[in-house]
Amino acid sequence: METLTPEPGKSSPPLDHHHHSKHDGAALKDSTEAEVTKISLMRALVESRDPSSKEVDDLMIRRFLRARDLDVDKASTMFLKYLKWKHSFVPNCSVSPSEISDDLAQEKMYVQGVDKKGRPITVAFAAKHFQNKNGLDAFKRYVVFALEKLCSRMPAGEEKFLAIADIKGWGYANSDLRGYLGALTILQDYHPERLGKLFIVHAPYMFMKVWKLIYPFIDDNTKKKYLLRLRS
Known part of the structure; x- marks a missing residue:
């Protein structure tokens, strides 16, 4: 797996990075x-x-x-x-690694090849995430960085990615409801139709309580088409 860390001296890809002309x-x-x-x-x-x-x-x-x-x-x-x-x-159209250094240091998100449909795969480890001490906006910028990196890896003709959220080892110290909802908003409102499938694995009972608070904020298209919950 490759950790979601930029190459030295490089920021994230430009926001809305694509491989296509305007009228595609x-x-x-x-x-x-x-x-x-x-x-x-x-x-x-x-x-x-x-x-x-x-x-x-x-x-x-x-x-x-x-x-x-x-x-x-x-x-x-x-x-x-x-x-x-x-x-x-994101006025500069990209997120600088210096803006998200705390989240990058947690090494909580990786990219790993593509699935059989050619969609990039990302794996997130929930137990490595802790509330950002610099505030919610700093974590949101990390989410933008992560999504844009995934989008930049999509081959021509592919618009979606597959995500695996591994909840093993998650505890209340990792609970960040505002952060989770902020990430959901960015995904649904600003990067629609990008998530192909979400697998939630190794979810402990405690996490399911938090999940019940998040679930009502997920739009119907996501619930119907993409979301799959797996419990340990």
Whole structure:
């Protein structure tokens, strides 16, 4: 396994890193006729509201549409909220390792090859995570760094990753409800349709109590399509 640590002197990949041109042919090739039409409608709408929308590719537009069941208005609102967050939270378009040194030092997240569908695999060890002494925003930046590193490893034509959360050894000292909810928000609201599957393994009874508090905040698409819980 390779720990989620940047190479010396390097920051994370640029936010929204992709291998595609803005109007990506792959998006049109793999899209339904309805999606093709709505990608065009949504692009026109969001570009009129925020000119920086012109820099994103059709695959990103499609991910937001799919996250809102192809409702152009809802997807556009979600996307414009994402852009506002990106400009304020990650103004340099990438996260510097110096901003997340405490979380990197915990070595709690690794990347390990790809699954049979070609999706990058990440493994997180919950027992290695402790609440960030520098505050919630520092941990959120670590989450952004991790997601962007995963996205940068996706081969052309792949948009999702697979995650394994190993809860073995987790105790209340590792409990960080605000951090978990912050990570969930970043994944669902700002990186929609990126998670392919989540496996939770070796979950002790104590963790399941915390999980019950998190579960209501998970959107229906994630519950229905991606989430799998495994208990020891």
